[in-house]
Amino acid sequence: MPATRIETRRGWIGTRRPDVIEAVQRALLTGLKLPEDDRCVRLLEYDHDAMIVPSGRGASYTVVEITLFSGRTLEAKRRLYAALVEELSVFGVPADDIKTVLVEVRPENWGLRGSPASELDLGYRIDV
Template sequence: MPATRIGTRRGWLGNRRGELVEAVQRALQTGLLIPDNDRCIRLTEYDDDAMLAPPEKGPSYLLIEVTLFSGRSVEAKRRLYAALVEELEPLGIPAGDIKTILIEVDSVNWGLQGVPASEIDLGYKIDV
């Protein structure tokens, strides 16, 4: 049940926004073993003066923040990082332009349907 936010500079994506979002979704499925219907991804494009990135990064520089329940293994996180690079490469995004930050939240601090997520059967495992 991750919630993902992608930030990048405006203009370079053109009409490929959907492709980028779907590529990130596939990487989340591969890395975290979430089902296809578990979708919550937001893409924000910033004007050049509203996103300060390292000077050596290209126009396709991405900051991907994934807020997720605590409990994933280091191996699952490695799978995710590698899957992001693999899925985004066809869009011309070099590995060096991808920065991923995982924000882990205890499921008791995540509300779904008016109750803590810790009290809901999500239908899949978190401790992968």
């Protein structure tokens, strides 16, 4: 049940917000092998003067921060990184403009339905 935040500068997405969010969701499904209904993706756009980016990066520089349960394999993370680049390339975002940050949380530190996730049947494996 990752919680995903997409952060970028305002202007390049325009009316394609839902499409960008769905593209990131597809990358999560591909990379982490999540169930289709596992969805928590937010998009934040900043004014140009509210976000500095590394030199040489374009207007579409995007940070995708994913908070997720610890336990994913390196192979799953590789699939995720590659899927994000592939999905966002449709919008003209070059691979150099994509930064992905994974924040891994132990399931007992994540509350769902009033209980620690470590005590619930999530319906899928996290050690993919």
